[in-house]
Amino acid sequence: MSLKILLSGAKGRMGQAICSIAGEHGCEITHPVDLGDDPSELIAGCDLVIDFSLRDATRPLAELAAEHGKPMVIGTTGHEADDREAIEKTTSRIAMVWAGNFSTGVNLLFYLTQQAARVLDTRSGFDPEVIEMHHRLKKDAPSGTADRLLEILKDSRKLGEEDVSHGRSGMVGERKDDEIGSHALRGGDVVGEHTVMFAGIGERIELTHRATDRIIFAAGALKAAKWAVNQEPGLYSMQDVLGLQA
Numbered sequence: 001m002s003l004k005i006l007l008s009g010a011k012g013r014m015g016q017a018i019c020s021i022a023g024e025h026g027c028e029i030t031h032p033v034d035l036g037d038d039p040s041e042l043i044a045g046c047d048l049v050i051d052f053s054l055r056d057a058t059r060p061l062a063e064l065a066a067e068h069g070k071p072m073v074i075g076t077t078g079h080e081a082d083d084r085e086a087i088e089k090t091t092s093r094i095a096m097v098w099a100g101n102f103s104t105g106v107n108l109l110f111y112l113t114q115q116a117a118r119v120l121d122t123r124s125g126f127d128p129e130v131i132e133m134h135h136r137l138k139k140d141a142p143s144g145t146a147d148r149l150l151e152i153l154k155d156s157r158k159l160g161e162e163d164v165s166h167g168r169s170g171m172v173g174e175r176k177d178d179e180i181g182s183h184a185l186r187g188g189d190v191v192g193e194h195t196v197m198f199a200g201i202g203e204r205i206e207l208t209h210r211a212t213d214r215i216i217f218a219a220g221a222l223k224a225a226k227w228a229v230n231q232e233p234g235l236y237s238m239q240d241v242l243g244l245q246a
């Protein structure tokens with residue numbers, strides 16, 4: 001029997017991609033909702049909620065899903081810290097897969113970055129920088145995926161948000177050892193590109209993922225949906241879904 005899904009942001013680019021392949025993944029978008037619709041009237045009839053909308057829409061939807069005991073998959077990015085916290089709280093009641101990027105390749109990039117960062121630690125003399133590029137219509141920066149890559153590097157080097165230099169400009173001085181650079185490029189129709197660079201003296205390592213079709217995110221979100229319905233309440237990542245833990 002196919003999984004009945006309430007999809008928020010159904011008219012958007014990602015929403016349409018999910019609708020176009022849901023059937024192939026044993027899912028049915030029984031409740032497509034978008035701006036102006038009221039999901040509280042529909043939620044009882046679905047098995048699971050998928051959110052690819054706008055950052056302000058996620059928190060009320062997660063609270064509604066928790067109220068009704070519906071597992072949730074969140075793809076929306078760019079949330080403020082207080083919204084993140086409130087959304088995470090709902091996972092005491094429901095299973096939630098929350099990922100800034102649902103592609104298999106990007107989740108492998110996360111894994112490889114964790115491994116590389118372990119070897120190329122602060123004492124190694126390698127300087128980490130994260131570079132991302134997306135289409136001209138993307139509203140938030142850095143991307144959710146770049147945020148996750150920065151988090152992996154911060155955790156590995158025991159650094160904080162204050163150690164991240166976003167798009168240097170002006171007389172910023174020499175690069176510090178305990179610094180991580182972050183750069184967001186925007187233009188054209190680029191679906192999503194991420195590079196983690198470890199720049200050393202005399203050598204440089206670059207780990208790059210290039211997405212050419214957003215269908216990969218849609219397929220990953222549907223895979224996560226099928227997995228989430230069988231999980232206990234809790235917060236899960238796409239790495240959990242793929243069994244890719246460092």
Ligand code: NAD
Binds near residue numbers: 013052099103217
């Ligand atoms: P989009 O602008 O094409 O679509 C967003 C849709 O959400 C629009 O149809 C809009 O009308 C709708 N919307 C706005 N407010 C809403 C509300 N209150 N309730 C319901 N719907 C609402 O954007 P997109 O490219 O489809 O991306 C959507 C989100 O997904 C963004 O945050 C983007 O960064 C993220 N994204 C995540 C991944 C991933 O793998 N996690 C991949 C691609 C995009």
